Amino acid sequence: MPLSNLAGGRLTIDLEALAANWRFLAGLAPGAETGAVVKGDGYGIGIEEAAKALARAGCKTFFVALPQEGLRVRKSLPDAAIYVLNGLLPGAAATYAAASLRPALASWPEIEEWAGSGGAAEKPGAAIHVDTGMNRLGLSLGEAAALAGRPALMAALAPSLVMSHLACPDTLEHPMNRRQLALFGEVRSGFPNLPASLASSSAIFLGPDYHFDLTRPGVALYGAGVPAEHASSIRTVATAEARVLAVREANAGETVGYGAGETLKRPTRIAILGAGYADGYHRRAGSGNGAPGARVRIRERLAPIVGRVSMDLIAVDVTDIPPAARGDWAELFGPNVPVDEVARHAGTIGYELLTGLGQRYARRYVGGE
Numbered sequence: 001m002p003l004s005n006l007a008g009g010r011l012t013i014d015l016e017a018l019a020a021n022w023r024f025l026a027g028l029a030p031g032a033e034t035g036a037v038v039k040g041d042g043y044g045i046g047i048e049e050a051a052k053a054l055a056r057a058g059c060k061t062f063f064v065a066l067p068q069e070g071l072r073v074r075k076s077l078p079d080a081a082i083y084v085l086n087g088l089l090p091g092a093a094a095t096y097a098a099a100s101l102r103p104a105l106a107s108w109p110e111i112e113e114w115a116g117s118g119g120a121a122e123k124p125g126a127a128i129h130v131d132t133g134m135n136r137l138g139l140s141l142g143e144a145a146a147l148a149g150r151p152a153l154m155a156a157l158a159p160s161l162v163m164s165h166l167a168c169p170d171t172l173e174h175p176m177n178r179r180q181l182a183l184f185g186e187v188r189s190g191f192p193n194l195p196a197s198l199a200s201s202s203a204i205f206l207g208p209d210y211h212f213d214l215t216r217p218g219v220a221l222y223g224a225g226v227p228a229e230h231a232s233s234i235r236t237v238a239t240a241e242a243r244v245l246a247v248r249e250a251n252a253g254e255t256v257g258y259g260a261g262e263t264l265k266r267p268t269r270i271a272i273l274g275a276g277y278a279d280g281y282h283r284r285a286g287s288g289n290g291a292p293g294a295r296v297r298i299r300e301r302l303a304p305i306v307g308r309v310s311m312d313l314i315a316v317d318v319t320d321i322p323p324a325a326r327g328d329w330a331e332l333f334g335p336n337v338p339v340d341e342v343a344r345h346a347g348t349i350g351y352e353l354l355t356g357l358g359q360r361y362a363r364r365y366v367g368g369e
């Protein structure tokens, strides 16, 4: 019996769509190399599958958050350049070097530890990560200037990139964008021989000023977080569906689900789906106390959630979809129900839905090799 017959949900991952999205983003920044961020298990779709499909599309430089992710990419891609965005973890320099992982050095202790571990000739490269306004990871502007003034220390790091990260690239007119761009320009002038990287997905859409030598798209590759004017150029990569387990009739005035938070206004047919928040479908995407929930798609029609999302179950109103029946598949998000829209209902962003998909879906990869 196929796995999908034993699971409440199935996940279809379109690797050709992933490759097409990478090519589209590469086309928007023709003067730069286009890398790919595959952290968070490839934004939930599977880090090895994502990395291999992107490499087939032409990607040569990958960004992960952690060295454990870097090792997984390295196994799949012996020749790729791999940067570890969370930097050099304490005591791990030899492991990075052995697997040719490049830390994004983000603090003075990391700089010293990396410089002091092994000779420059054995170093695989590293990014100098400078903070220009996030107050997250990165050297301060003063530290970056101090580093730029110490050629022997720089040589010991064997750096291959200077990078920073924008705080507000998804807001086109946000003044932080220009401010960080100007600061990054100054930082970069201290490292004239290093390629530079500033742009995540949204910053690619901000235009060529932001592209520099290497872009670092993540979420847009996976079909989420894309501004409306580009949405039609980005393809859906992940489609999550849940099985209709049962259909029931309920009377007006009755309530549905935990907390009895949703009172039915009409006689209602309710389909019960076999997925829930344990599958990363956020509890807050449900309805209650007058606020509408997200919608799913069954038999080519949209059906709103009624009541709270449970751990393993979701109730949806199929009164207006009479043929809906046990065994149907309901699209939780995918080509017809944008992941960002479900995320909005849950008060979050598509990134969080994708990276929180959970382990229970029957996964199917299509469009590879």
Ligand SMILES: *Cc1c(COP(=O)(O)O)cnc(C)c1O
Pocket (backbone or CB within 6 Å): 037, 085, 164, 165, 199, 200, 201, 202, 216, 217, 218, 219, 220
């Ligand atoms: C996650 C991340 C990215 C990718 O961001 P998206 O918004 O997913 O494109 C790029 N750079 C850094 C430093 C990141 O942490």
